[in-house]
Amino acid sequence: MAKRWLAGLLVLLGFWGIFGDIDPAWAYEYRQRHDPDGIGKFFLGREIAHYMGHLGAGWLERSPREREERPNLLLDALNLLPTDSVVDLGAGTGYFSRRLAQRLPQGRVLAVDIQPEMLEILQDLAAEQQITNIQPILGSENDPHLPSHSVDVVLMVDAYHEFAYPQEMIQAIAQSLKPGGRAVLVEYRGENIWLPIKKLHKMTLNQLRREWESQGFHERTTLELLPDQHITIFQL
Ligand SMILES: C[S@@+](CC[C@H](N)C(=O)[O-])C[C@H]1O[C@@H](n2cnc3c(N)ncnc32)[C@H](O)[C@@H]1O
Secondary structure, three states: OHHHHHHHHHHHHHHHHHHOOOOHHHHEEEOOOOOOOEEEEEEOOEEEEOOOOHHHHHHHOOOOHHHHHOHHHHHHHOOOOOOOEEEEEOOOOOHHHHHHHHHOOOOEEEEEEOOHHHHHHHHHHHHHOOOOOEEEEEOEOOEOOOOOOOEEEEEEEOOHHHOOOHHHHHHHHHHHEEEEEEEEEEEEEOOOOOOOOOHHHEEOHHHHHHHHHOOOOEEEEEEOOOOOEEEEEEEO
């Protein structure tokens, strides 16, 4: 009996050794029954949300947003240098790209989105304000098309929970950062069940940590400065 147990254990260990950390697709799980706001694909237990279509552009540019989300408080907390190179990943209409660009007179913003319509709006709004240091980049769902080892900060505001390939995106972010670079996630607090935001469009700190730490990042700090969102900063 003991011999059988031992043999079973050895087979299991062998299986784990061969396949344990090889196939990244194993991190994903697909379920038939799921939240209608999600795509039915789960990363480490979290269902990924449908991304916001470009018809939601008006909502991103709504005037009460300044009062509701306090974007300047967030950007002040990042302590950016005027020469920094910053990625606005999941930039949408460029609400944050434009505010970043004004803080980086000798630097630049790489504004990435997967929807060409969003990038068109982003470029029109930036041109209206005569902003010239935003470079729009059309990413794909699993690759933001960023240059290697060349950015100081990758900022993701209300975007990461929509990434259909979070694991691949985190790895691409790791590739794009300079040594000491920061990945900054701003997500509505999933711990607050009273917050009137759809469940899949919020994230808990525990889940954020689980996902980013699984890909080799560590949490540098979490700032609770904003009314409804966490600011979590990860580094390699
Ligand atoms: C809710 S909007 C937020 C836009 C902007 N960050 C803001 O706060 O105003 C999320 C954006 O992320 C984009 N997005 C979703 N998945 C993406 C991916 N894999 N790569 C880049 N952008 C993505 C969507 O197209 C959408 O424009």
